[in-house]
Amino acid sequence: MSPETHPIDALVDLMDGRLSGDELRAVEQHVRSCSVCQHEIAMLTTAKQAATRLPTISLPPELESRVLASLEDADHGKPSDAPAVTTARTQPVAAQAFWRWVASIGLAAAVLVSAFLWLRPADLPAAAAAHVADYTSQRLSMDSNESDALRLQGSLQSRVSFPLRVFDLQMMGYSLAGGRVLEIGNRTAAAWVYRGTAGWLLCEMFLGRLEDLPRPDDTRVTNDFTFYVYHRDNGTQVFWEEGDVLCVLASQLPSEDVIQLAIAKAMKPQ
Amino acid sequence: MSKERDRFVATAVPFMRNVYSAALRLSGKPDVAEDVTQDTYLRAFRTFDRFEPGTDCKSWLLTIMHSVLINRYHYARRHPETPLDTVDPDSTALASSDQQLAAVIERLSAPDVESALASLPEAFRSAVVLVDMEDLTYEEAARVLDCPVGTVRSRLYRARRLLFDALLHHARRAGYATTGEQSS
16 A cells, blocks of 8 residues: 555544454554554544544433324224223113114214214225226226326426426336326325336325325335335335325336336435 | 234334434434434334344334435435545644644533534435444445445545534634644
8 A cells, every 4th residue: 555545445444443354454554654644543533532422312201102102093003902892881771861862872973983984094005006997997087198297297286286296207118198186085186197018007196194004015115215015906006205295106017017117216306 | 002012112112212313413403303203113113014123123213214304304315425535634734733632622512512513414414423323334324324335434534524623613612722723
């Protein structure tokens, strides 16, 4: 190692104990005879020690209990080990009062069931799968047959309140075949379809988070994105987040093809 | 409590301070750090079946935390890559001895060091937070940051150099004698 060249990357490895054998000996020998590198190591070590001396920050009060409560909420949708709740026994009542009571309970139950059906989280993967099935069986049509990504994006963007990105799959062998605005799980979504030789792909974007989704059948984490993969209705639905927007690519094409297309096209919000 | 949640809580909750600390140092905002921590644990719970027992849970949680921070909170992901060979190792010429300077910096308060750390660009700060403060290996940090190991190394180098300069700046402002130490 020439004394005129300073092995900066090796200095970092040296101070973090990542060198061994001949490489370690060569770098140590260079440092012993090089005042520039000695000084460099002194500066880097001083900075590292200052950072490592900082204490771990304490958790804010309530954060742990808040997280545990949210885990409990999330767990409610899953099979529980807790025993089933038994029905309370009712006291005997006079017949007329009894039927009034039955009627009022029935009404309250109907209201509760309606509220539950309205408020419960929608199964968004099943909804996306249904849209694919409806489109391929011609029960769902697109408003526009626009095949240019930018023009379709402009047309759809004017009808939704969130940022939209109609991506081009021409290089992958899929051409745009139109789009529309529709509803998915009571949310407004922009949807568009791609046509390929092997079948259709449906993409939808709407406001949401991965936490809104049920437990995925598979998860892929790559390029700083988390992809939730579902297999509903003989198809594949791949969800990911782009800022506040939840995106889904759904199709009855081979599962891995759909996943890889989603991974290739996911993009950070600008 | 379901057995799975029980197992998740026992495995992952002990690292909540690490997740929160890293999220706070990366975002600089306590409210964002709290939300990111909660989202990280929710997401980790939903994908807990993919966590391999025996592997590093802290590193797994920090990977999810970083992804949440970037995707949900639009955490700026700038890559001010400075090739190592463009850095002039002689750019900080010190008149006082290295030992004296280290002693001066050692006297800085924790808030001063936190402030110096916060002044680093995000990409560099994340390397220091993960490797120097959360004790991740270069390989684990590379997985969290989704970049090659060599990039972690180069960011660490730049981060420590920038941190050193920022610490010197704080030492001067705090009135410690660092006469003539820098002429870059």
